[in-house]
Structures are given as structure tokens and as C-alpha cells.
Amino acid sequence: MIRITGLYKEYPNGVQALCDVNLEIGNGEFVVLLGPSGAGKSTLLRCINGLVRPTAGQVEVNGVQVGAENGSNLRKLRRQIGMIFQQFNLVKRLRVLDNVLCGRLAYTPLWSSCFRFFSRRDVELAKSCLERVGLIDKAYQRADQLSGGQQQRVGIARALVQQPAVLLADEPLASLDPRSSRTVMETLREINCQDHITVIVSLHDVDLAMEFARRVVGIREGSVIMDKPVSQVTRKDLEYVYDGMATEPSINSGTYGRTEYAHA
Numbered sequence: 001m002i003r004i005t006g007l008y009k010e011y012p013n014g015v016q017a018l019c020d021v022n023l024e025i026g027n028g029e030f031v032v033l034l035g036p037s038g039a040g041k042s043t044l045l046r047c048i049n050g051l052v053r054p055t056a057g058q059v060e061v062n063g064v065q066v067g068a069e070n071g072s073n074l075r076k077l078r079r080q081i082g083m084i085f086q087q088f089n090l091v092k093r094l095r096v097l098d099n100v101l102c103g104r105l106a107y108t109p110l111w112s113s114c115f116r117f118f119s120r121r122d123v124e125l126a127k128s129c130l131e132r133v134g135l136i137d138k139a140y141q142r143a144d145q146l147s148g149g150q151q152q153r154v155g156i157a158r159a160l161v162q163q164p165a166v167l168l169a170d171e172p173l174a175s176l177d178p179r180s181s182r183t184v185m186e187t188l189r190e191i192n193c194q195d196h197i198t199v200i201v202s203l204h205d206v207d208l209a210m211e212f213a214r215r216v217v218g219i220r221e222g223s224v225i226m227d228k229p230v231s232q233v234t235r236k237d238l239e240y241v242y243d244g245m246a247t248e249p250s251i252n253s254g255t256y257g258r259t260e261y262a263h264a
């Protein structure tokens with residue numbers, strides 16, 4: 001369970017990126033964050049994994065308060081949360097398998113991680129994660145020899161090898177073509193359904209969001225302005241999230257239709 005209470009983030013330049021965000025996300029949910037550019041989606045994800053320290057409020061992940069960690073809590077938290085980044089964040093000159101093994105660092109004693117020494121069990125686990133994302137045949141290639149879509153799947157394997165309870169993905173499709181985008185979303189859905197890992201993804205592609213999310217959270221100007229099961233999200237709700245045209249989210253404004261929204 002992720003519990004976010006009264007979360008505010010003001011950056012040093014005075015930008016108020018989050019404003020009183022309150023959310024509860026249960027284990028095994030598949031949540032998509034939607035909202036215009038600059039709405040605060042990345043900041044929210046980064047507050048959940050502790051990369052950004054909120055100005056006020058708190059985030060709790062499975063009982064561990066983010067930001068209040070002592071050494072052992074921090075490791076626990078790092079293991080529980082896997083992160084997938086827009087730009088993949090792979091070490092390009094390393095082999096694919098070594099990149100995936102980086103996901104085991106929170107489980108590895110410092111001395112062995114310095115020498116990139118991993119146990120046979122870790123290597124087998126990393127290989128099984130590469131198999132899950134369909135890239136076992138690329139294990140010994142350098143990461144920069146892979147396509148963008150393949151690199152993002154390596155990023156997913158690296159997060160998976162952590163055996164996390166929660167997977168956060170910040171605009172994971174931003175640099176991908178439509179086909180690779182769909183493959184990445186299918187991989188995330190499979191992980192969510194089969195492993196019961198909670199998935200929270202920020203997306204700009206509304207159609208993919210509506211196809212893959214089970215819950216949609218709309219954010220604008222740092223505030224949560226819509227939070228619904230995907231089956232209840234309407235075209236008007238989406239207009240409200242993106243440009244505030246409708247006065248309030250409604251469930252009586254016609255169900256979401258791909259063609260209808262695309263031509264709105």
C-alpha cells in the first residue's frame with residue numbers, strides 16, 4: 001500500500017510542483033498518471049521513490065516512511081521500488097546482463113558491488129528477467145547496440161531483478177515508436193497481472209492510458225483533479241484534466257471513445 005498524505009513540493013526556484021496531494025494506492029493496482037506537461041507527474045513519482053524530498057506531507061510505502069529512513073530502512077525501500085526512466089538510464093558501454101545486474105545492488109554487500117561481483121543466483125535471476133522481457137538473446141551485447149524499445153525493456157528487467165513490490169515508470173514511452181510503446185505497456189501489464197506488482201506510470205498517450213490502466217489519476221498544476229477507475233473516465237474528464245474546459249469531471253458525459261477523443 002502506498003499512502004500519500006498532504007504532499008507539497010516547492011522547488012528552490014519557487015515553482016509549486018505539488019499542492020496537497022492525497023492518494024492511496026493498493027497493492028497490485030495499475031495506475032496511470034495523466035496531465036499536461038509540467039503538471040507535476042514526475043515530481044510525484046520522484047517523491048514516492050525518495051529522489052525528490054517534499055516540502056511538506058508524507059509518503060509511506062508498505063509501512064516505510066519515505067525520507068525518514070535510517071540506513072536499513074533506506075535499503076528496504078530501495079528494494080521495494082523499481083524505477084523505469086524516460087531515457088532508460090542504462091550504462092551504455094556495459095553489457096545488457098550487467099545493466100540488469102545493477103538492479104541487484106541494493107541486495108549486494110558494498111565490497112562485492114565495487115568489483116561488480118554477483119552471485120550465481122543473481123546472474124540466473126537477471127537472465128530470467130531478461131527472458132521475461134524477451135531479450136535473453138541480447139544478454140552479452142553492449143546496451144548501446146540495442147534499439148530504444150529494447151533498451152527500455154532492459155530498463156524493465158533491471159527494475160524487475162530487484163523483485164520490487166512497486167514499479168514506477170516516468171514517461172517510459174517518450175522516446176519510443178508506437179509499436180515499441182505498445183510492447184512496453186504489454187510487458188508492464190503482464191508483470192502487474194502475473195507478479196501482482198503495483199505499477200504506476202506517467203503517460204502522455206491518452207489512448208494507451210485508457211487501454212492499459214485500471215485506474216486513472218489526473219493531475220493539473222500540482223493537484224489531483226480526477227481519480228477514477230478507467231471504465232468511468234469520460235471524454236469530458238480528459239478535457240478537464242488537459243485544459244480545464246469542462247467544469248468538473250462527470251461520469252454522465254459519454255464514455256471515452258478513442259476516435260471521438262482523437263477528433264475532439
Ligand SMILES: Nc1ncnc2c1ncn2[C@@H]1O[C@H](COP(=O)(O)OP(=O)(O)OP(=O)(O)O)[C@@H](O)[C@H]1O
Pocket residue numbers: 011012013015016017035036037038039040041042043044171
Ligand atoms: N528540479 C527542478 N527545479 C525547479 N523546477 C522544477 C524541477 N523539476 C520540475 N520542476 C518544475 O515543476 C513543475 C512540475 O514538473 P514535473 O516534471 O513534475 O511535471 P510533469 O507533469 O512530469 O511534466 P512532463 O509531463 O513535461 O514531464 C514544472 O513547472 C517544472 O518546470
